[in-house]
Amino acid sequence: MDLFEAIKVRRSVRKFKRDAVSEESLKKILNAARMAPTAENFQPWKIIVVTDEDVKRKLVPACNNQRFVAEAPIVLVACGLPDEAYPIMGGYMNSYPVDVAIVLDHVMLAAAAEGLGTCWIGSFKEEKVAEATGVPPEAKVVALTPLGYPAEDSERTDRKNLTELVSYNKY
Amino acid sequence: MDLFEAIKVRRSVRKFKRDAVSEESLKKILNAARMAPTAENFQPWKIIVVTDEDVKRKLVPACNNQRFVAEAPIVLVACGLPDEAYPIMGGYMNSYPVDVAIVLDHVMLAAAAEGLGTCWIGSFKEEKVAEATGVPPEAKVVALTPLGYPAEDSERTDRKNLTELVSYNKY
Numbered sequence: 001m002d003l004f005e006a007i008k009v010r011r012s013v014r015k016f017k018r019d020a021v022s023e024e025s026l027k028k029i030l031n032a033a034r035m036a037p038t039a040e041n042f043q044p045w046k047i048i049v050v051t052d053e054d055v056k057r058k059l060v061p062a063c064n065n066q067r068f069v070a071e072a073p074i075v076l077v078a079c080g081l082p083d084e085a086y087p088i089m090g091g092y093m094n095s096y097p098v099d100v101a102i103v104l105d106h107v108m109l110a111a112a113a114e115g116l117g118t119c120w121i122g123s124f125k126e127e128k129v130a131e132a133t134g135v136p137p138e139a140k141v142v143a144l145t146p147l148g149y150p151a152e153d154s155e156r157t158d159r160k161n162l163t164e165l166v167s168y169n170k171y
Numbered sequence: 172m173d174l175f176e177a178i179k180v181r182r183s184v185r186k187f188k189r190d191a192v193s194e195e196s197l198k199k200i201l202n203a204a205r206m207a208p209t210a211e212n213f214q215p216w217k218i219i220v221v222t223d224e225d226v227k228r229k230l231v232p233a234c235n236n237q238r239f240v241a242e243a244p245i246v247l248v249a250c251g252l253p254d255e256a257y258p259i260m261g262g263y264m265n266s267y268p269v270d271v272a273i274v275l276d277h278v279m280l281a282a283a284a285e286g287l288g289t290c291w292i293g294s295f296k297e298e299k300v301a302e303a304t305g306v307p308p309e310a311k312v313v314a315l316t317p318l319g320y321p322a323e324d325s326e327r328t329d330r331k332n333l334t335e336l337v338s339y340n341k342y
Contacts, residue, residue, distance in 0.1 A: 001173065001174055002172065002173065002174070002284075003172055003173070003174045003177045003203075003280055003281065003283075003284040004199065004203065004281070004284065006174045007203050007206050007207075007277060007281070008206065010206075010208070012208065028175065030333055030336075030337055031333070032174075032175065032178050033336070033337075034330050034331070034333055034336060035178050035179065035181075035330065036178075036276075037181070037183065037279070037291055039291065039293045040293075041328045041329075041330075043330065043331050043336065045336065046336060046337070046338065046342065047336065047337050047338075048337075048338050048339070048340070048341070048342055049337060049338070049339050049340070050339075050340055051339070051340065052340040055340050055341075079342070086293055089293040089294075089313075089314070090293065090295055090296070090297040090300075090311075090312055090313065090314075091295065091296045091297050091298075092297055093268065095293055097264065097268040097269050097272070098268050098269070098271075098272040098293070098313065098314065099272075100269075101268070101269040101270075101272035101273050101276070102272050102273075102275075102276045102291075104273075105207075105272070105273045105276040105277065106178060106276065108208070109174055109280070110174065110175070110178070112174075113173075113174040113175065120208055120210065120273075122210045122211075122257055122260040122261065122266055122269070123260075124261055124262065125261070125262045126261040126262050126263055127262075129261075133340070133341060133342055134341040134342045135342045136342060139342065140261075141261055142260075142261065142269065143260070143261075143269065157212045158212075159205050159206065159212075159214065160205070160214050162201055162202070162205055165201075165204070165205060165214065165216065165217060165218065166201055166204075166217070166218050166219075166220060167217065167218075167219050167220070168219070168220050168221075168222070169219065169220070169221055169222065169223040169226050169304070170219070170226075170304060170305040171217065171219055171250070171304055171305045171306045171307060171310065
């Protein structure tokens with residue numbers, strides 16, 4: 001699928017078919033993640049591919065009771081590793097949230113290109129997600145997404161105008 | 172361009188032609204940014220499109236003397252607005268670095284699809300970038316990128332194997 005088309009069709013999907021995700025699509029998506037750039041190419045990230053029903057069930061309360069998360073055949077848990085990341089991005093921050101976000105954006109667009117739905121989940125309790133999936137203290141959970149075939153057409157949400165988002169030469 | 176092709180051809184470009192970026196391409200790229208998802212759709216971001224030679228010159232020391240930054244016809248400065256972002260991603264972090272990274276990843280892929288080169292710049296002094304471009308205290312500079320037509324074929328950097336990056340059901 002054309003890149004701009006993938007950007008356009010990607011939506012937050014909150015209803016999924018029960019159909020399993022094809023192995024080929026999952027492989028393409030994970031390879032898209034793998035190709036993502038990270039600061040200094042440190043690749044300080046891990047993705048957990050959750051298909052086990054018990055683990056998925058535990059992710060619902062961990063995601064503040066967003067039940068649709070576990071209705072997709074797969075949930076991806078995206079983690080960053082601060083100790084392996086670039087520690088002084090902009091002179092002030094560890095790069096891991098940015099690194100993981102780039103990786104997961106690649107995932108979301110690749111999924112859209114494969115006809116799959118995703119939804120950035122930022123509303124979760126890190127310690128509960130860690131408990132459900134065995135994430136160790138040295139890793140930080142940055143975001144999750146369900147992954148499956150959409151069971152409904154999601155509406156596109158509005159966006160600000162470019163004039164509000166972009167300026168020239170000065171902020 | 173096909174999404175997976177754009178992911179594949181995107182490289183960190185550090186040599187640029189002097190040719191101006193076409194208005195049409197810039198518009199497509201900024202619109203790709205605009206379509207990017209952000210936590211709660213708050214869109215807490217701004218991009219400064221720097222074309223002014225004086226401002227670009229000031230960005231070189233601000234980017235720890237990476238001279239190639241100013242050799243591209245355009246430099247994009249990507250900022251986040253913590254006060255307008257989702258404050259408790261995962262229960263522990265402000266979403267602005269993730270939001271801005273998603274936006275800028277859309278930019279990088281859109282640029283690749285338009286035959287343009289970019290390079291994630293994380294090595295910079297935020298206060299100097301802010302001074303050069305008038306970024307106010309309430310905004311945080313997350314990353315920059317030069318934007319222009321590549322003057323060389325960049326080599327793809329290696330990536331870890333998927334077995335190191337991905338696990339199933341448990342971390």
